[in-house]
Amino acid sequence: MSDLDQLRTKYLSGVADAADEAALEELRLAGLGKKGEISLMMRELGKMSPEEKQTFGKALNELKTEIDTALREKKQALADAALEARLQDEWLDVTLPGRPRRQGTIHPVSQVMDEVTAIFADMGFSVAEGPQVEDDWHNFDALNIAPEHPARQEHDTFFMHRAEGDDRPPHVLRTHTSPVQIRAMQEQGAPIRVIAPGRVYRMDMDQTHAPMFHQIEGLAIGKDISMANLKWVLEEFCKAFFEVDNVELRFRASHFPFTEPSAEVDIRCSWEGKQLKIGEGNSWMEILGSGMVHPKVLEAAGVDSTQYQGFAFGIGIDRLAMLKYGIPDLRAFFDSDLRWLKHYGFAPQDVPTVLGGLSR
Numbered sequence: 001m002s003d004l005d006q007l008r009t010k011y012l013s014g015v016a017d018a019a020d021e022a023a024l025e026e027l028r029l030a031g032l033g034k035k036g037e038i039s040l041m042m043r044e045l046g047k048m049s050p051e052e053k054q055t056f057g058k059a060l061n062e063l064k065t066e067i068d069t070a071l072r073e074k075k076q077a078l079a080d081a082a083l084e085a086r087l088q089d090e091w092l093d094v095t096l097p098g099r100p101r102r103q104g105t106i107h108p109v110s111q112v113m114d115e116v117t118a119i120f121a122d123m124g125f126s127v128a129e130g131p132q133v134e135d136d137w138h139n140f141d142a143l144n145i146a147p148e149h150p151a152r153q154e155h156d157t158f159f160m161h162r163a164e165g166d167d168r169p170p171h172v173l174r175t176h177t178s179p180v181q182i183r184a185m186q187e188q189g190a191p192i193r194v195i196a197p198g199r200v201y202r203m204d205m206d207q208t209h210a211p212m213f214h215q216i217e218g219l220a221i222g223k224d225i226s227m228a229n230l231k232w233v234l235e236e237f238c239k240a241f242f243e244v245d246n247v248e249l250r251f252r253a254s255h256f257p258f259t260e261p262s263a264e265v266d267i268r269c270s271w272e273g274k275q276l277k278i279g280e281g282n283s284w285m286e287i288l289g290s291g292m293v294h295p296k297v298l299e300a301a302g303v304d305s306t307q308y309q310g311f312a313f314g315i316g317i318d319r320l321a322m323l324k325y326g327i328p329d330l331r332a333f334f335d336s337d338l339r340w341l342k343h344y345g346f347a348p349q350d351v352p353t354v355l356g357g358l359s360r
């Protein structure tokens with residue numbers, strides 16, 4: 001084999017075996033670079049006779065071109081392969097269905113709390129808060145609930161455990177939002193206009209009672225606030241909340257230790273099939289307890305009962321939510337299966353509720 005044939009074999013097989021551009025460049029320099037094997041041979045041509053020059057020179061030039069072409073082709077082939085690999089790798093199926101995001105819904109109770117809060121805010125009520133673990137005094141004594149009152153019995157109230165020998169007065173899971181009346185008056189004095197939405201606890205469990213439920217307390221104290229103001233405020237509230245103009249309320253004489261006089265309030269409604277209509281029909285639905293705040297309660301909270309008077313009310317929020325959205329069983333509120341929420345038309349929302357941080 002001539003020298004040139006050996007060179008040809010060496011370079012062409014080198015090119016064929018080259019795995020990447022760097023290997024190709026190495027070959028190119030070794031053969032065709034300034035000091036490459038073939039370039040050096042080109043320089044030797046000058047020393048040859050014209051005949052030698054002609055035959056050898058031509059063959060050498062052809063070899064140079066051949067190697068150069070092989071190098072370029074291989075370079076292109078490597079680039080094509082790299083692109084192909086990348087296309088395979090980064091392949092994206094734009095027809096695939098999207099990954100669904102988990103959707104939450106606002107709980108009806110939270111939604112109703114927000115609605116109620118907004119309605120009372122329009123009437124000048126601000127939001128007050130109190131602890132869910134409440135002391136005996138705020139939950140009972142300050143509200144004129146006597147020590148022997150049945151609500152204080154073990155079977156109605158959740159009492160917090162006290163260690164042996166700890167004789168501080170007991171704490172309870174608050175049985176209503178009324179203790180927030182006391183706290184708000186202690187903090188802000190009179191006149192005052194507040195509502196207090198929150199959780200309350202009693203030992204109860206059936207279709208319309210749960211051991212934890214929600215109330216909104218209302219309190220308005222001033223120099224001349226009367227039962228008539230209570231009636232107007234509650235009517236305005238019901239019109240706005242149930243979105244009807246012809247609301248009819250019935251004030252039924254009742255008894256609460258912390259109000260005098262006291263009234264339970266019913267709303268006129270009808271049941272057509274399972275559909276509840278507010279403001280018409282021959283049924284009455286109890287929605288809240290209310291009354292004029294007892295002077296003893298004002299005094300306990302540090303408000304002068306010879307100067308000030310006013311009303312208070314307590315609305316069951318869970319009950320309101322059931323009425324407005326036609327939910328038949330209170331226990332559904334605490335079901336972990338949220339499909340029923342969609343059933344009652346609660347659409348997914350990503351807006352946090354105003355009162356989302358209420359729980360303590």
Ligand code: PHE
Pocket residue numbers: 175176177178256259289290291312313314315
């Ligand atoms: N606290 C009472 C209850 O839980 C409701 C109420 C509040 C009644 C304020 C009168 C005034 O049943």
